[in-house]
Amino acid sequence: MSKGATDAEPTPEDVPVLDFRGVALTYPGTPPVEALRPFDLTIRRGDHLTIVGPSGSGKSTFLNIAGLLDRPSGGTCLLDGIDTAGLRESERAGLRGSRIGFVFQSFHLLPHRSSLENVMLAMTYNGVPRAERVTRAREALGRVGLGNRVDAVPTRMSGGERQRVAIARALVSRPSLLLCDEPTGNLDTTTAEQILGLLDELHTDGITLIVITHDPAVAARGRRTLTIRDGLLHELITA
Known part of the structure; x- marks a missing residue:
């Protein structure tokens, strides 16, 4: 891997x-199964891209490639100008941990660890000293409106609060990109709107967002919308 990649x-x-x-x-x-057919796509700093399509269309495959979880079988994928094709798995993991944040429909929090500890865990393998991990985790929780809930455990938090912890965990490494897979899928309408408002605020602050959703109202919040069907990508061009 070239110097400075992570x-x-x-x-x-x-x-x-x-x-x-x-x-x-x-x-x-x-x-053979063509999960994604050949495509070109550029996502610039500050973009807010939403992705829609039926189940099995290739949305999750796209997310896995964008997040360096899967390797494409063809083509070139550059993250922050770094060609990821020839990287070893350890190098891809380092790049993923330092430059990409993930938010999922299921919160994936450790139930008996505090919100602060859950956020700190994202930095455990990044070589960040403990004192700095604590400071950055507190800052990230404050950024998502949970500065007064640093000691709360997920089992005593609402669904919206747990998703905010998950977003703080995704932000704590100061990534170039935030990938969200159905981030409001487990939330009621009111709570979902609050989380979407938070994502809008993060985008306004300069975070680059990719949001996979089945909800047209969520998709409409993006600056750009892609549809994926049968492995084919099409960008919806709006006036």
Whole structure:
């Protein structure tokens, strides 16, 4: 991996966060399955991209490739200008941990650890000293409106609060990109609107967002919307 790929040095604003060139993923078999057909896509700093499509269309496959969880079977994927194709798994993991934050429909919190401890865990393997982990975790929880809930455990928090902890955990490493997979899927309407408002605020503050959703109202909040159907990507162009 080239020097500086996972450090905290700022990336020039004109370098895309993600740049896909002819990216595709085909699962071997008889017959092979084209999960994603070749596509080009550029996601620039400050973009807010929403992705819609039926179940099995390729949305999760796209997210896994964007998040460096899966390797494409063809094409080139650049993250912050870094070509990820030739990286070893340990290098991909380091890049993922330092530059990408994940928010899922299921909160994936440790139930008997405090919100502060859950957020700190995101930095455990990044070489961040404990004192700095505490400071940054408190700042991240404050950013999502939970500065007064640092000692609360998930079993004593509402669904909206737990999702806020999950968002704080995703933000604490100061990523270039926040990937959200159905972030309001387990929330009631009122709480979902609060979480979407928080994501809007984060985007206004400069966070680059990709949100996968089945909800047209959530999709409409993005600056750009992609539809995926049968592994084919189409961008919805609005006037």
